[in-house]
Each structure stands twice: as structure tokens, then as C-alpha cells.
Amino acid sequence: MATAILADKHPLDDLIRAHRMPNIWCPGCGIGIVMRCFAKAVLESGLPADDHVVVSGIGCSGRVAGYMNLDSYHTTHGRPIPFATGLKLANPRLMVTVFSGDGDLAAIGGNHLIHAARRNVDIKVVCINNFNYGMTGGQFGPTTPRGARSTTSPYGNPELPFNLPYLLAAAGASFVSRWTTIHVRQIQEDILYTYKKPGFTFMEVLSPCPVGFGKSNNINEGVDEMELYRQRCVIDPSVGLADLEIDLREERPIYVGRLVDRDLPPYRPVTLVETE
Amino acid sequence: MIQVFARVPLDLKEITTPRGQVYIIPERCKGCDLCIEFCPEDVLYNSDQTNSKGYHLPAVAAGKEQSCVHCEFCSLVCPEFAIFTLAVSP
Amino acid sequence: MTGRKVLTGQHFMHGDHACAEGALAAGCRFFAGYPITPSTEVAERLALRMPQLGGVFIQMEDELASMAAILGASAAGARSMTATSGPGFSLMMENIGLGVMLELPCVVVNIQRGSPSTGLPTAPGQSDVMQARWGSHGDYGIVAYTPWSPQEIFDLTVHCFNVADRYRVPVLLMSDEVVGHMVERVVIPAEEAIPKWDRKQPDGKSNGSFKPFQALDPDLVPPIVHAGDGYRIHYTSLTHDENGFPDLSPENHHRLVTRLVQKIQVNADKLILTEDYYLEDAKIVVISFGSTARSARRAVAEARREGIPAGFLRLISLWPFPEKLVQQLAKDADAFVMAEMNLGQMVHEVKRHVHQPVKGVFHAGGAMMPPEPILDAIREVASGGNGHTRG
Numbered sequence: 001m002a003t004a005i006l007a008d009k010h011p012l013d014d015l016i017r018a019h020r021m022p023n024i025w026c027p028g029c030g031i032g033i034v035m036r037c038f039a040k041a042v043l044e045s046g047l048p049a050d051d052h053v054v055v056s057g058i059g060c061s062g063r064v065a066g067y068m069n070l071d072s073y074h075t076t077h078g079r080p081i082p083f084a085t086g087l088k089l090a091n092p093r094l095m096v097t098v099f100s101g102d103g104d105l106a107a108i109g110g111n112h113l114i115h116a117a118r119r120n121v122d123i124k125v126v127c128i129n130n131f132n133y134g135m136t137g138g139q140f141g142p143t144t145p146r147g148a149r150s151t152t153s154p155y156g157n158p159e160l161p162f163n164l165p166y167l168l169a170a171a172g173a174s175f176v177s178r179w180t181t182i183h184v185r186q187i188q189e190d191i192l193y194t195y196k197k198p199g200f201t202f203m204e205v206l207s208p209c210p211v212g213f214g215k216s217n218n219i220n221e222g223v224d225e226m227e228l229y230r231q232r233c234v235i236d237p238s239v240g241l242a243d244l245e246i247d248l249r250e251e252r253p254i255y256v257g258r259l260v261d262r263d264l265p266p267y268r269p270v271t272l273v274e275t276e
Numbered sequence: 277m278i279q280v281f282a283r284v285p286l287d288l289k290e291i292t293t294p295r296g297q298v299y300i301i302p303e304r305c306k307g308c309d310l311c312i313e314f315c316p317e318d319v320l321y322n323s324d325q326t327n328s329k330g331y332h333l334p335a336v337a338a339g340k341e342q343s344c345v346h347c348e349f350c351s352l353v354c355p356e357f358a359i360f361t362l363a364v365s366p
Numbered sequence: 367m368t369g370r371k372v373l374t375g376q377h378f379m380h381g382d383h384a385c386a387e388g389a390l391a392a393g394c395r396f397f398a399g400y401p402i403t404p405s406t407e408v409a410e411r412l413a414l415r416m417p418q419l420g421g422v423f424i425q426m427e428d429e430l431a432s433m434a435a436i437l438g439a440s441a442a443g444a445r446s447m448t449a450t451s452g453p454g455f456s457l458m459m460e461n462i463g464l465g466v467m468l469e470l471p472c473v474v475v476n477i478q479r480g481s482p483s484t485g486l487p488t489a490p491g492q493s494d495v496m497q498a499r500w501g502s503h504g505d506y507g508i509v510a511y512t513p514w515s516p517q518e519i520f521d522l523t524v525h526c527f528n529v530a531d532r533y534r535v536p537v538l539l540m541s542d543e544v545v546g547h548m549v550e551r552v553v554i555p556a557e558e559a560i561p562k563w564d565r566k567q568p569d570g571k572s573n574g575s576f577k578p579f580q581a582l583d584p585d586l587v588p589p590i591v592h593a594g595d596g597y598r599i600h601y602t603s604l605t606h607d608e609n610g611f612p613d614l615s616p617e618n619h620h621r622l623v624t625r626l627v628q629k630i631q632v633n634a635d636k637l638i639l640t641e642d643y644y645l646e647d648a649k650i651v652v653i654s655f656g657s658t659a660r661s662a663r664r665a666v667a668e669a670r671r672e673g674i675p676a677g678f679l680r681l682i683s684l685w686p687f688p689e690k691l692v693q694q695l696a697k698d699a700d701a702f703v704m705a706e707m708n709l710g711q712m713v714h715e716v717k718r719h720v721h722q723p724v725k726g727v728f729h730a731g732g733a734m735m736p737p738e739p740i741l742d743a744i745r746e747v748a749s750g751g752n753g754h755t756r757g
Contacts, residue, residue: 003336004320007299010357017600020611022356027306027331032355050596055438058603066600066611071593073441074602075434076464082398082431086438086446087593089422090396094442094594112434115427182314184352223309226353272369273420 015039015049017069024063028214028222030181030207031128035064037184038097038126041191042070045095053096055084057109059135060209061101061128078108081116084123089269095124095195102129103141106162110142117171119267120199124191127164127202130209131248138212145247149216164204165259166241174199176260178244180206180229183256190258199266206246206254217249229254296346296361298336304358307331311350311359317343320350334359369418372557379552381545382407382449384516385475386415387552388523389447391560394473395421396446398435400428400454403487404543405477408449429454433461433474440470441601443592445527449475451543452485452494455501462536463502466626468601469579469588471530471565473523475539477546478656480731490543491731492656493708498538499685505623507630509637510538510685512655516550522682525639528563533633534587540684542707544657544734565590568597579622580608586629630686639682640691644670648677650747651695653716654705655681658735662705665740674748676703687715696720701747705740707731723747 009018016039025031042052052070056062058077065072071094075083080098088096098105105113105127116123132150133139140150140157143164147156168176175197177190187205194201208214208225219225228248235257244255285291298319305327312320312334323335336344344361351360372391379387386408389397397416399409409425416423422439426432429450436446450458455476465472480486481493494501498510509529513519519541526537568576568589578599581588591597600610605622607613630637643663645651650669654662659680669676679695681688692715696702702720704713705727713726727743729735 003341004298004300004334004359007301007360010301010360012357016357017611018357022304022306022329022358025355028308028310029355032357033310033353036352036354036357050598051594053593066602069598071595071598072600073438073468073593074600074604075437076460076603079430079434079461079464082426082434083438083441085424085426085431086396086398086435086440087442088438089424089435090439090442090444090446091592091594111427112431115431182353184349221309223313226310227313269422269424270417271420272417 012036012039012043015042015069017067020067023067025060026211028208028210029060030130030222031061031064033181033184034126034128034187034205034207035067037187038064038099038191039068041188041195044192045195047095047195051093051095053087053094055080055087055096055098057100057104059101059104059133061099062104064099078104079112080104081109081112081123081125085116085121088121088123097124097126099126100128101134102127102131102143103133106142106164114167114171117168117173117200117202120172120174120264121267122198123200124194125200125202126191127204128207129164129204130207130213132209132213134209134212138216145249148213148249150213161245163242163245165244168202169241169260172264173202173260174262174264175201177258178204178206178256180233180254180256181208182226182229183233199264219248294346295342295364296344297364298344298350299360299362300333301358302327302333304356305331305333306356307333308355310353310355314353315350316347317345319344371419372560373554374556375554377552377554378549379516380407381516381519381541381548382477383411384520384552385449385523385539385541386411387554388520389473389527390415390419391554391557392445392524392527393562394445394447394527395419396436396439396444397422397448398424398426398432398439398446399448399450400426400432402451402454404479404546405449405451405475408475408477429457430461433458436472437461437465437468437470440472441468441593445471445531447473447475449477451477451479452481452491453483455494455497459501463504463506464603465536466502466506466508467603469534469590470536471534472536473526473530473539474536475523475541478540478542486732488543489732490657490707490734492542492658492706493711493731495540495684495706495708496711498540505627507535507627508538508685509533509535509630509683510540511639511682512540512684513545514656514659514680515545516548517552519545520552520554524560528561529637531565532563532587533585533629534565534590535630540656542656567591577608578610579606581625581629585633586625634686637683637686638688640688641680641682643678645677645679645695647675649675649698649700650703650744651677651679651699652703652705652740652744653679653681655684655712656707658705658707661735661737662740665737665744668737668741669744669748672745674744676744681712684712689719692716692719696722701725703727703740703743703747705735705743707735
């Protein structure tokens with residue numbers, strides 16, 4: 001090989017809406033990484049791309065729907081999960097993935113999150129957790145650590161954050177895993193695993209948000225936060241679900257991995273009609 | 277002479293280190309440096325070349341032209357679908 | 367009751383149940399709802415009947431989820447419906463806007479009760495009628511029908527699905543607790559006699575040049591594609607261009623929103639439904655709708671017996687409002703009387719289309735309005751009372 005060759009087409013361009021590139025995300029933002037893992041997983045899922053649907057809410061993570069070359073629905077804030085539920089139940093042949101952020105899914109969408117987990121509806125949820133509301137400029141949200149700075153917590157966040165895997169496990173999810181944007185192979189593998197697992201699956205992916213979160217909290221660039229993930233992430237099955245809190249500012253391990261994996265009956269609407 | 281087979285993989289002659297060719301789509305790059313930082317072979321560096329938005333593009337470092345092992349990590353970790361590698365026959 | 371799709375025959379049926387049966391007869395196979403008096407019986411009936419027909423009944427965690435779920439089901443091609451009352455209707459408003467923006471057909475039933483707020487859960491009101499038109503934020507067009515009997519609930523529910531599918535818009539069925547909880551004779555026709563309008567769909571497979579939000583026809587309705595059809599369309603709640611992608615320029619926004627409003631306006635003649643009695647030579651025109659209309663008709667009949675040249679216009683479609691008809695009536699009428707179970711909402715629509723005085727007969731809700739106050743108003747207007755509404 002000589003030097004880098006300039007190209008104008010990427011091998012995954014058929015699965016993304018290439019004419020809308022470059023995307024709107026900031027330099028160093030990790031959402032595009034998760035989207036790439038998702039695109040590869042769709043390709044390797046064994047299902048035709050026409051059967052995949054992506055539903056998102058509002059926020060930076062929600063913009064994934066616009067960039068994937070699939071049937072995509074960019075719905076209202078907090079509501080991708082019930083919308084996805086309607087889609088899936090009306091046409092069970094579809095493989096429905098919900099792509100959204102920590103604020104959209106756990107704050108305004110929190111009620112739908114826990115109920116969908118409880119019901120065990122067969123939808124795959126990818127929650128990109130960047131610890132703030134990025135699209136609106138970096139306000140604190142339900143996963144922002146206590147004391148962190150944001151535009152609506154200029155003196156430090158007074159609230160305690162969710163421990164999302166703990167919440168989802170308690171709500172009854174069949175599968176919960178947590179990775180970061182550096183765990184690219186694991187994200188792809190887990191998405192493929194969830195495609196084979198009927199029921200509600202939830203993947204939390206920690207992502208850098210240099211402009212919204214990092215800059216105000218001493219993590220200057222995306223690459224710095226990725227390095228932080230590389231150093232601090234640990235897979236330790238002995239750690240209980242209750243001890244999985246995250247605070248990037250502290251020198252403590254970030255526990256990742258498959259945290260919940262159980263077999264529960266997936267939601268089936270009641271029917272008295274014999275199906276073939 | 278006795279031939280010792282211990283500690284030598286039996287298929288040593290068949291296994292070769294993969295080689296890769298780096299491709300970059302310049303207008304998509306946002307200069308985030310993730311590919312540069314995380315390449316396990318340190319093949320890339322932040323060059324003076326820029327795209328129309330002013331972002332500095334990665335380039336293959338001098339002396340590293342044969343070092344890419346097609347691990348595809350740059351491709352996996354790029355948020356912009358702006359860099360990828362293809363296998364090169366050794 | 368068996369697994370029959372259409373319960374053809376004569377029934378003595380509860381209004382809410384007639385709504386449910388109308389939905390099933392229209393081919394609705396997805397219901398997502400949340401219990402709320404006085405609409406709970408719609409959900410209960412469908413909880414019983416949907417499984418018999420292989421449809422989906424799901425009780426969601428709240429009305430926000432219900433509205434989102436029916437839109438999702440519609441996006442997958444199903445005829446979908448939800449039913450609620452005032453407080454739930456308010457919760458659904460944001461996603462009614464989503465339905466308008468994504469142009470997804472669905473039916474939202476509001477069995478109105480005493481409002482505002484928790485109000486009168488078990489008693490009627492008609493005070494959500496303006497909200498039906500303007501409740502979600504932004505400019506948009508919407509279609510709303512209001513029945514006055516269980517029979518009409520059945521018929522209008524079928525009609526709502528047809529209108530929704532044909533015009534790609536959420537359609538609101540604005541009933542009230544009196545009609546919803548009334549038990550009356552309902553005649554359900556044979557399945558073949560139930561009208562069914564289809565969604566406009568593109569011919570042929572995806573060919574790259576199909577623009578999912580381009581309305582080439584004069585009715586301003588673009589053909590719809592469903593999830594899984596193979597077109598890989600992007601539906602976004604952001605202002606979008608004809609390809610479905612966000613385009614936030616002022617020019618595009620004005621163009622899109624104008625089309626969404628005009629889509630209903632240009633088709634108004636096909637959407638408006640009214641009924642009238644004694645209007646040919648009427649000098650005093652009484653206008654009403656829903657359960658109040660039952661009393662208004664009686665009041666007009668009584669007035670005629672007393673020699674007063676009164677006539678009655680019953681609104682069956684609230685929106686679009688039959689402006690041309692009302693303007694036509696204003697050519698010969700001396701005065702109008704508007705009777706509604708609220709403190710004056712549809713009256714404003716009447717007032718802005720007529721120059722004559724409009725006397726309002728209003729009550730905030732709680733019980734079906736009897737004919738007497740309406741008859742008193744007609745007499746007062748007839749005897750030369752100033753006829754202007756108070757307040």
C-alpha cells in the first residue's frame with residue numbers, strides 16, 4: 001500500500017443515505033460510530049433490509065433514522081417506543097429497532113421505556129447515552145452525574161442520575177447490555193444477538209459529546225473521552241446491577257458488558273384465531 | 277538430525293499477516309482524530325491536508341505504507357463513514 | 367357474539383359498543399387505548415372482539431403512548447383507532463400533530479365529558495369541539511364528525527376510517543357521554559354494504575424517483591407507502607421536503623404547512639355532512655350537533671307548531687365547518703340560534719359567516735340539554751328580542 005487513496009464511496013453506502021452525508025453530528029461525537037455498527041449488523045442479520053425499520057425520537061441520537069437507508073420514522077420526543085410497538089404489532093414480520101438518546105428514552109420517554117420492558121414487546125432499543133441533552137445545547141438529563149456542569153445546571157447538577165441497566169432490569173427487560181463507542185465489535189455482536197432474541201432488548205452505549213457535555217466537564221475532545229473509555233471500562237460479572245452507576249469525572253471503573261440476559265415470554269397480543 | 281516440531285505452528289508457512297489499503301472520503305472527515313489515535317499500528321497521522329470545511333485529514337505516515345494490517349478498526353471507529361480499508365493480497 | 371367481522375342485523379346497542387363495532391366493520395384491526403370514562407366501553411368491547419378477529423388490542427400505559435402506537439400501526443398499513451375523553455384528548459394533542467405531519471391515517475374517538483380538567487367524568491359535555499380543530503400546535507387541517515345516536519356512531523365510525531385513509535389525516539369522532547352511553551336501536555348492514563375506501567398507493571416498485579410527500583393530484587394527497595413495502599422512506603416530524611427529508615427553510619415550511627391545511631380545505635365539499643329540517647322557508651335557523659341536536663330538533667318542531675318559521679341545521683361534520691351552507695342560509699334568515707353544551711365554541715364559526723344576530727343557548731355541561739331553553743330562545747328571537755348572545 002502506498003499512501004491513502006481518496007475515495008467517494010464507502011462500502012456501507014448502500015445502507016446509509018449517502019447523499020445526506022456529512023452528517024450533522026459534531027466532530028468527535030460517537031453517534032455515527034453506533035450507527036455504523038448498526039448498519040453492519042443490519043447487513044449481517046440475515047434479514048432483508050426492506051424488513052428492517054428504525055424508529056427514533058428527538059435529539060442528536062434521533063437523527064440516526066434520517067441517515068439509515070431503511071424505512072425510518074423520526075417521531076416526537078419520547079415516543080419512539082410506543083410508535084415502534086404499534087409498527088411491530090401491526091406487522092410482526094418487521095424487525096423494529098429504536099434508536100434514541102438518554103433524554104428521549106429515559107426522561108420524557110421514561111414511562112414508555114419501563115412499560116415496554118415490562119410487557120417484553122419485541123423491539124430492539126439502542127440508547128445512546130451521552131449524559132446530556134445535546135441537540136438543545138447541553139442541558140442536564142436523567143443520566144447526567146450529580147455535580148456535573150451543564151447549561152441548566154451552571155452550579156452543578158443537583159440531581160442523582162439513573163442507573164439505566166438497573167432500571168431496565170427491574171422493569172423486566174429480557175436483555176440489557178452496556179458498551180461504549182470504543183466497543184465497536186461488541187456493539188455489532190450484541191445487536192445481532194438481540195435480533196435472534198425475541199422480546200424487549202436494551203443496549204446502552206456511552207458516547208462522547210464533546211460540545212454538549214465534555215467541554216463543560218473537563219473532557220475536551222471526543223478522542224479524550226474515548227481514551228477514558230479505553231482505560232476505565234471493565235467487564236466484571238460479579239458486580240451487582242445496583243452498582244453500575246457511571247460518573248466519567250471520577251477515577252472509577254465503568255462496568256460494561258452483557259448485564260441481563262434472560263428468557264421471558266415475549267409480548268403476544270391475545271388472539272383467539274388460529275395462526276398458521 | 278531430529279526435526280523438532282514443538283513451539284512451531286504447523287501452518288506457519290500458510291498464515292500471513294493481512295495487509296490493507298487505506299481509503300479516505302475527504303469531504304466527510306471532521307478531523308476528530310479517532311482513526312489516528314486508535315490505529316494499533318500507528319499508520320495514520322494528522323496531516324496538513326484539509327477538506328473544504330477546513331478539517332485536517334488523516335494521512336499515512338512516512339514509513340508506514342506497508343504497516344496497515346487491515347484490522348479495520350479505523351473504519352469501525354469512524355463516526356463519519358469517511359475512512360475504510362480494503363484487503364490487499366500480500 | 368361470535369367471531370363475526372360485521373354483526374349484520376338489528377341490535378339494541380350501547381353507543382360506545384356501536385363505535386367499536388363500526389370500527390371492526392370498517393376493517394380496523396389495531397386498537398391501542400387507555401381507560402377513561404365515558405369511553406372505556408369502546409376499549410372493553412374491542413378487548414373482547416379484537417382477539418376474535420385476529421386483530422390487536424393493546425392497553426397502553428397512557429394516552430400519549432396510545433396515540434403514538436396507533437400511528438405506528440397505521441405506518442405499517444393497519445386501520446387503527448383509539449378512544450378517549452377530554453383529559454386524554456389533551457394528552458394526545460402532540461401526536462395528533464404527528465399524525466397530521468406524517469400524514470398517517472387513524473381515527474381518534476373523543477366521547478366528550480364535562481370539562482375542563484377532570485371535570486365531570488360521568489356526565490356529558492361538548493366543550494372540546496374547538497380543541498378538535500386547534501388543539502395541536504401549529505397550522506393544520508383536520509376532519510371531525512359528531513354523531514347524535516348509537517346508529518350514527520356506527521355509521522360515522524366507518525366513515526371516519528374511510529376519510530382518514532383517503533385523505534391521509536387523523537379523523538376525530540367527537541361524541542358525547544349521552545350518545546356514548548345511550549342504548550338504542552342500531553341496524554348493521556351486510557358486510558358487502560359497508561363502504562370501504564382504500565388508501566392511495568403508488569403503482570409499481572421503488573424506482574428511485576418516487577417522492578413520498580409529493581402531491582401531484584388536485585386533492586393534494588400523496589400516495590402512502592408502508593413500512594416493509596420496500597421503498598425505504600424517511601418519515602420525519604420535522605418540516606420536510608417532497609422526498610421526506612428535513613428541509614427547514616422558510617419557503618419549504620410555508621409550502622408544506624399550506625398543503626396540509628389546504629388538503630382539507632380543497633376537499634371540504636366531500637367531507638362536510640349536515641342534516642336539516644324545515645329549512646326551506648326558515649327565518650330563524652337553529653344550529654346544533656350531537657346530543658343537544660336531539661333537543662334542538664324537538665324545539666324547532668314545537669316552534670313550528672306555534673307558527674314560528676324556525677328551521678334546524680344539524681352539524682354532522684364539525685370540521686370542516688359548512689361555511690358555504692351557513693352563508694347561503696344567511697341570505698334569507700332573520701336570526702340564528704346556536705345550541706351547544708359548552709359556553710360558546712361553534713357559535714364563533716357561525717357568527718363569522720353571518721351578519722344576523724346569533725343567539726346562543728349554552729350550558730357548560732353535565733346533563734343533556736332539554737328542548738325548553740332552546741325553544742325559549744327561538745321564541746325570544748321570534749318576538750323581536752335583540753337576539754345577541756350574552757357574554
